Amino acid sequence: MTESITPPATPVLDRVTLPSDLKSLSDRELHQLAAELRAETISAVSVTGGHLGAGLGVVELTVALHAVFDAPRDKIIWDVGHQAYPHKILTGRRDRIRTLRAGGGLSGFTKRSESPYDAFGAGHSSTSISAALGFAMARELGGDPGDAVAVIGDGAMSAGMAFEALNHAGDLGKRLIVILNDNEMSIAPPVGALSRYLTRLYAGGPFQELKGLAKGAVGLLPEPLQEGARRAKDMLKGMTVGGTLFEELGFSYIGPVDGHDLDQLLPLLRTVKARATGPVLIHVVTRKGKGYAPAETAADRGHATGKFDVLTGAQAKGKSNAPSYTSVFAKTLIAEAERDDKIVAVTAAMPDGTGLKAFADRFPKRCFDVGIAEQHAVTFCAGLAAGGMRPFCTIYSTFLQRGYDQIVHDVAIQHLPVRFAIDRAGLVGADGATHAGSFDIGFLASLPGFVVMAAADEAELARMVVTAARHDSGPIAFRFPRGEGTGVEIPADPQPLEIGRGRIVAEGSGVAILSFGTRLSEVMAAREALVARGITPTVADARFAKPLDRDLILDLVGRHDALLTIEEGAVGGFGSHVAQLLADAGVFDRGYRYRSMVLPDDFIEHGDPAAMYASAAMNAPQIEARVLDLLGIAVARRA
Structure with missing residues (x-):
């Protein structure tokens, strides 16, 4: 459906391969570049699905940052990374942007191993200021040169870690640039006193901009503007001034600034880059989903979407066989x-x-x-x-x-x-x-x-x-996992489980498979394949990793020649607890065969979940093979 739509015409964007190419563009061309970058982002995400609204909200900011700063020498750190798709397009990855979040394709977040322009990886929020301060101090101590710029949303700013970093940065007093991307909405509408504080800051519109200018940016302005700013500051004496919170933490505060207006962003960032000496916080107000009506009007501003029709915004929906x-x-x-x-x-x-x-x-x-x-x-x-x-x-x-x-x-x-x-x-x-x-x-x-x-x-x-x-x-x-269930009937009046008691799902002999979690469906599929080979495993559902069902486990061991456990977790989890129980019971003293299947000792890259579990060797064919290996049965490799 969406794949057949002709990509948008992008004559200026076509001239940009890396951020350095923006240096040759005029300000008028940068305006055109922003429009084309927004269209390209919408087109790409319509094909791949992903985080749409956050990226659309920072298109102009992305263009301005890369036009003014010198990445990768200057480190631009995007908090969380939801908003980094336009950044990826401008940093040499446009030719792969329609592989976002697919197996072998681009990550949906910033990722150091993917590009030198991704200065710091992120998938969780509120880490950017701490990381940027680390880069800034490394620079001061003779490490990598260049500026450190953290771009953090108002939702992420509500986390304690962000304030810990602000407090430390203000105390150190070194040059650091923090851009507060205030879009009035993180994933859900932001809550708490900080959000109300930010709401009050921009409620007054241009007057608040004047107050922020007067309070925080006088020393950074070109000389002709400084005297006027000082007079404005005098005029505002005795009034509550925007940015007080951040200035108390040791930052020079600038804003609020219209984050969609390149005529404001470009001269401001150029001035900050040229004149800042200590920590600076630039308060930028944006709109999540900006420039694409279906995202702007969505309840979540298009935070996360599936594939969609660009013209209507209608998302492609798969048929659901079971409730999630x-x-x-x-x-x-x-x-x-x-x-x-x-x-x-x-x-x-x-x-x-x-x-x-x-x-x-x-x-x-x-x-x-x-x-x-x-x-x-x-x-x-x-x-x-x-x-x-x-x-x-x-x-x-x-x-x-x-x-x-x-x-x-x-x-x-x-x-x-x-x-x-x-x-x-x-x-x-x-x-x-x-x-x-x-x-x-x-x-x-x-x-x-x-x-x-x-x-x-x-x-x-x-x-x-x-x-x-x-x-x-x-x-x-x-x-419990993401996604749909298996389609089993759900009891109208579910009853509580007995703590620490598992269940036998299918009786057999010779070998027992003890599952913890939703790999049980794959275990049952593996059992069918094993039955066809003349092997009939007993299958049990542990239900509890703690307390373990000691009676069930020792009964399985007593009635079977071998035991295999499987779980959707890393080493050190359920299987390790079972091994400890068996060791304490002296089971291994008599040479009992036990194996566990866990996620590999690696971070598995993004992709289709079934393919990811296959790469982790935890789907039915791998379970079947593990049982055969446990029983000492050699099987020719399949072509």
Whole structure:
């Protein structure tokens, strides 16, 4: 559908291979370049899907930065990387831009190994200022030369890490440029006092620009403008001045500035590059999805899209055979909350992605979006639990990593019954290594008193939500993947599981396969292939990585010659706990055959999830081969 659309005419963009080519363009041509870059970005994402709105919001800023600064000598660091598609087009990757997020293609985020123009890799938010300050101090100490420029969104600025970096940068006082890209919207509408502060800053329009100019930029302006700015500053004495927060942290504040107006951006950036001596914060106001009506009018401003029709914005939708795991979680949690008014839900800037928007619509006073602040989310839930509530801390596996100290110190040590709903477990496809849920089994199951579950299908997920809701004796977590379920029937009234008890799925003999999580469907497919060879494995669903079902595991060992475990996680997780149990029981003393299948000791590149699991050797054919190897059966390699 979309692939047949003729790419837009881009005569100026066609002359740009690398950022250095922008130096020969006039300001008028840079305006035209921005228009063509926006059209090319829309065209490319219509073919690949991906993050559209953020990139469209920074087209002019991207052009201005590359026209003024000298990348890669100057380090331009894009926070998160959602907005980096226009940057990729201008930095030698236009010929591959329609491979975004596909296997073997360009990453959807900045990635150091992909290009020297990607100064710092990012898939999580709020890291850019810390990284830029590191580059700046490396420069001061004789390392790589050039400026360090961090571009950070208002949602990312709400995270504590960003303020830690601002505070340190202001204290060091070295030349550093931070651009606050204020688009009034991160993934979800930003929340909290900082967002209200930024809203007040630009509410007054041009007058606020004058205040920012008077307060923060006098020393950076060309001489003819400095006297007028000083007079404006005197006129504003006694009034609340924009940028006070950042100036108290040691930054010269400039703004707010219209981030879509190259006539403002170009002279401002040129002046800052020529004159700045210490840390500078430029407050740029943009609109997510700018210049493409379907994105501008979408509720999320086109944050993440599938392939779409450029003319209408209509996204191509695949036929769904089963509800998504996320929707099953949300529906079951709402049903439990109807029964129990102590259930509350917390998310960190991902109400749509985690399914909690539906919960918030039903229980607006019992759902909390804390913004991009996973550390706070975890400890906030700990306080809620200590106060007698039943909180569900609902965070993607990859983002939960950001709150690990709080999980240990504030939840586990105090044995508080926080329920962790861990979405995007395992490999996640197009988002790649930065978003893979590879490590939560290991980092949670190692904690004393934690209950750790993984759903084999959507019916099991529903039962695990209920189990967590009714578990009050300590922390409990359940993990589930991205995407559709398997199509099994979901019970109308799901019942809680017995803690630490797995189940036999299919009886057999000779070898047992113990699955933890949604690889169970692949295990069953492998079993069919093995049955055709005359081998009939017993298949069990562990359900729990902690506490392990000791009786089930030792029974499998006692009745079978060999045991294979499989999980969608890294080494150190479920299989390691099973191995420890077997070692403690003396099973290995008699030469028992045990193997585990885990994700490889590597970061798996983005691509189709099935292909990613194939590369990880965790699909049905690889499971079949592993069983045969475990039994010592040699099989000729398939052509």
